[in-house]
Amino acid sequence: MDKTHANSTCSNRPDLRGEINWIPFDAAAFVGSSLRFVSGDPEGNRFRVSYYLDSTQHLKAKVWFGPETEGPPGHAHGGAMAAVVDEVLGLAAWAAGYSIVVGNLSVSFRNMLPLHKVVSVETKVVSAEGRKIMVHGRIYCEKTTYAVGECLCITIQPKNINIR
């Protein structure tokens, strides 16, 4: 699949191509292969995820919510959306150069997310004060916002985590 061409439509097929000027970001090469819960099964029926950096170096993701993310009939479980926000916003801090774990995560669910939908996740590191890195982001497709997240990340010593 060519991930370099624009795709701004809300297809029901898991087309995870990025938008114009997004550059593929290899999360496993960057932080190791431990991120299996959300992005570790690219052929599975839970999530399928592709990561990118946009032209301003902010981390973006295209995420397909498969049938195994179901909560309300036909729609994604809130925990599934929260898991995506947790991973993508945490990874955004890593991509910005901070070795972190997530200390506190706030997720506001704004619209029900239909299963089989490809959505985008945008992120922004909004502050860095001492060990506290604040990352904001949201899950959206075109004009619809499904969830908004605020993620307080705490820096750790890299030796406290083993990369696999």
Ligand SMILES: CCCCCCCCCCCCCCCC(=O)SCCNC(=O)CCNC(=O)[C@H](O)C(C)(C)COP(=O)(O)OP(=O)(O)OC[C@H]1O[C@@H](n2cnc3c(N)ncnc32)[C@H](O)[C@@H]1OP(=O)(O)O
């Ligand atoms: C070499 C590379 C390895 C690579 C490796 C790959 C990793 C690849 C990652 C990919 C991207 C991640 C994607 C998934 C992200 C997760 O899901 S991470 C998993 C979920 N999170 C956790 O399990 C974290 C569990 N919590 C902890 O381990 C510890 O509480 C923490 C967060 C490390 C903090 O503990 P601590 O180091 O003892 O620090 P502590 O002195 O308590 O707090 C430091 C400061 O932070 C504040 N703080 C701490 N926790 C909180 C909180 N929950 N709320 C508010 N403030 C807090 C404190 O108030 C304190 O503030 P100040 O007093 O300095 O003003």
